[in-house]
Amino acid sequence: MSDESIRTPPSICGSAEIDLAHRLMRRHRECRIHRCAWKWVAYRTLVQYGRIAPQTLSPRERAHRRDIEFPTAPPSSRRTPGPDSVFPCGAPEPVTLHQVLDGLRELAHDMRSGDSREG
Structure with missing residues (x-):
């Protein structure tokens, strides 16, 4: 065993x-x-x-089938959601997202630079 x-x-x-x-x-x-x-x-x-x-139906199609008027106001006249309503369950601040993207951009640049030196 x-x-x-x-x-x-x-x-x-x-x-x-x-x-x-x-x-x-x-x-x-x-x-x-x-x-x-x-x-x-x-x-x-x-x-x-x-x-x-x-x-299976879009919100517009569902409204039409129920004879409900679907809002057609241009986006500029609609109320802009506040920061709490955009990510109600919590999300990183935009600054953090920009830092992550900048870091990824630098990493991709370093990887491309490294590949050209080896070749």
């Missing part, structure tokens, strides 16, 4: 994932799905398990 053994992590049942996804959807109710990774993952999980179905 060998002292080596194979260990596998315990499996988590699907209902645990579904319960967590439901809690996340409730917690991030104010968030926009395209701006909040938590809500997006929860939404995709619920779609995967068949708990919700993605919309």
